[in-house]
Amino acid sequence: MPFFLSGWRWVAIVFFCVIAFLIGFLTACEAPGAFDLTLLHLIGGFASRHHWVACIARVGSFTGNVSVRVSLILIAFVTMIGLKDKLGAFFAILAPLGGWAFFSLLKLVINRPRPLIFFHLDHVDGASFPSGHSTNAMIVYPMLALLIRRHGGRLGWLYASIALALFVGLSRVALAVHWPSDVIAGWVAGSAWLLVCYEICEQWGLRHADALSIKMQDEQDDDVKAHAKQGKPAS
Numbered sequence: 165m166p167f168f169l170s171g172w173r174w175v176a177i178v179f180f181c182v183i184a185f186l187i188g189f190l191t192a193c194e195a196p197g198a199f200d201l202t203l204l205h206l207i208g209g210f211a212s213r214h215h216w217v218a219c220i221a222r223v224g225s226f227t228g229n230v231s232v233r234v235s236l237i238l239i240a241f242v243t244m245i246g247l248k249d250k251l252g253a254f255f256a257i258l259a260p261l262g263g264w265a266f267f268s269l270l271k272l273v274i275n276r277p278r279p280l281i282f283f284h285l286d287h288v289d290g291a292s293f294p295s296g297h298s299t300n301a302m303i304v305y306p307m308l309a310l311l312i313r314r315h316g317g318r319l320g321w322l323y324a325s326i327a328l329a330l331f332v333g334l335s336r337v338a339l340a341v342h343w344p345s346d347v348i349a350g351w352v353a354g355s356a357w358l359l360v361c362y363e364i365c366e367q368w369g370l371r372h373a374d375a376l377s378i379k380m381q382d383e384q385d386d387d388v389k390a391h392a393k394q395g396k397p398a399s
Contacts, residue, residue: 181356196279200343204279208340217338224335227328228297233260233304240308251365252311259361263303267294267353279343288341295342298333298350303358305329310362329354 196204211217226232237260244253276293290296305325312321333347 196343196345200279200345203344204337204340207334207337207344208279211338212340221335221338224331225297225339228301228332228335233300236304236308237261240311244311247315249314251368252314254368255361255365256307256311258365259307259358260300260304262361263354263357264296264300266357267296267299267350270294270353271296276343276346278341292342293346293349294353295333295336295346295350297336298329298342298347299354299357301329301332302326302351302354306355306358307361 211221237256240256241253244250244256271291271293274293275291278288278292305328306322309317309321309325313319329351333351336342336347337344
């Protein structure tokens, strides 16, 4: 079966990519606008004045840390291997590692400075756009939910994973380490990348299933021909 993207996924991927490109272009060429400044003052300012909000934001930010993501990816990969799900294991590696490599390069190219309006409530390094926490959280957590769903889990896991990824992104604005547009671009880019990886794996699985079906049919036809030559009915 030839590789292609089905209709609605093409629409979703193109939509997300266009939005991410526009946000990236604007943020690379212009200083932060009213949208970024207003939301950062609103969310980041509130967290800086209320210690309990900053504590909750730190929990969200920790959930998106590299150490947490890598641990979950390894657990998912080993679990898929244990379940003899090669396609699931490939998905568990392709989506997070490919996304991390691509969007880390994007951060270096755009090289947007981090906001300095408020004191950073978390340790940061590197450029600001897109938010690595937001991007990778939107890849890793829905990916885990899709793997759970693949093995009989409920759809609610996917909704919960998206909510968690949104929480991670909001926490980065609350901690004043990212502009809101960094986070939004991360959510959009992560979603688009995950859709692409999901479609690649789905089409790969379909092609493998088609090839296996053709092979089994050929073997059955050969068996029929062999029995016909011997004058015996095929079993």
